[in-house]
Amino acid sequence: MTSFVSTAIGNVMNGPVAWIAVDWGTSNLRAWAMAEEGRVIANAASEAGMERLSRDDFEPTLLSVVDGWLTSGRKTRIVACGMVGARQGWMEAAYASVPCTPVTQTIAPECRDPRLEVHILGGIRQLHPPDVMRGEETQIAGVLLHEPGFEGVICLPGTHTKWVEVAGGIITRFQTFMTGELFGLLSTQSVLRHSMPAGTGWDDEAFVAAVVESAMDTHALAARLFSVRAATLVADLTPAAAKARLSGLLIGAEIASTRSMWSRQRLLIAGNGRQANLYSEALSRLGGASSLIDASELTLAGLIAANVAFAKEAP
């Protein structure tokens, strides 16, 4: 990925802080002290995710992370995205409905500290069929900062993998799969856990075979899932093959059912490491082509894009 975001330089201050970017998710938060444009001058992280906080905790939590970057006597703009804007978060930032640009509505919670000017980006919803995202839209904005003319589909693998169609800078439709959460629950909480004890390795051949099997006939997924356990008992399936097979069955079914999205247009997989590679491998086995983009800086890039929009609006 080209360097549209300057590399973070740890926690050492390096020039005046023009604004602050915050990615505040369910389980943690990351913050960057920014010079104007996209230069990072410091960063910080905390495990004070949305799920641990009640409404009154958000401002003190934010201050505990960014206080050293604020200047007394003037407001510093803070642009935040993610579950901080959910109904259970600091303040609900409404969903915009597709078709829409990735960064649209924002909400500004009132702060007691006069140095804070907080803007929370809203999520995006789709009414038919019902779907929602909150946080991923900022990653999409990051892709578009990188490549403003992108047209095609962006796949964001994760606990809830998103497939997002983008044309002319607009998100036109999207679909969320619970594949990651299903893998987590099934591999650790269901009867299948006996086939893949903690610490189990990985069998790539079993993954590929399961992708193809599942994609050829996405019927009876709940039966194929049980076959993972049964094959351990009657066919000596190894733990590594069982784990890879479970993953392949789920990812194969997902990729087969998104074929109409990726078969006729460009596909970008925006993810990190192992999970993005599995999606890429499964796609190529099913006849799809994709390119990979490292997702680790996409959220920051999207926050930069949002800040540019704010800067234009400001008097």
Place this chain on the structure above:
Amino acid sequence: MTSFVSTAIGNVMNGPVAWIAVDWGTSNLRAWAMAEEGRVIANAASEAGMERLSRDDFEPTLLSVVDGWLTSGRKTRIVACGMVGARQGWMEAAYASVPCTPVTQTIAPECRDPRLEVHILGGIRQLHPPDVMRGEETQIAGVLLHEPGFEGVICLPGTHTKWVEVAGGIITRFQTFMTGELFGLLSTQSVLRHSMPAGTGWDDEAFVAAVVESAMDTHALAARLFSVRAATLVADLTPAAAKARLSGLLIGAEIASTRSMWSRQRLLIAGNGRQANLYSEALSRLGGASSLIDASELTLAGLIAANVAFAKEAP
């Protein structure tokens, strides 16, 4: 269901105990003191299921339940089925491979108490595609005791729902769906739990609509599942409708993918109460006909059938 099993009469003894039937599953055990043939003269239950016991606990646990039914100086035959015969149980009772009769192999663990003669029924396996059952084969034997000429499919709704094809007294093939376990995990452990808090009611219209939607296109189940959460957020889906929709999506996909089994032959749903009724309702919405059989006495009936076989073999 006709009374091929006499009604249990509590714990009052009523005549000599000829043999003892035991249904010993993962989470509990039930035992019946039997006169010859199918007359129950006492029963008992315990929560000492297989999962709580190590190998040496099984005999003392059994004794704690049936001791009062034994006669000193002679052996009493005990016929047991279920997870007690699994690898993690008292002693592994091997799987028979389909095609086979429901009750085939047994194993006899050695007991210290000279009054015990224990026989554990084996499970049934299928090699292609891999599948296993342990306990349900005894319920199938119970159906066949009730109707020896049954030909068709028996659906046994449960945590792991089984669809079993029977012809000429033989199990020819079967398929297990994790539908019940998926519903349990998704409704209580996944992001969907927020859409259906504990104590949520039931919306039957939402169930039926989801059955039809899911069966019309079983693709993208993992995406439809997420739509339950999304519809709560963007379309005011009620908790009762969310819960019923989750159930309908899973059961609808299952019934659609077993169509080749039930569309051309008789279908019997062997279950209890609510869950069996949901399967029956979903089937009828998808154009299937089924009859219901109360499963609560089927295991005992199957154990009676097994005991008849033992009695014939005995010198």
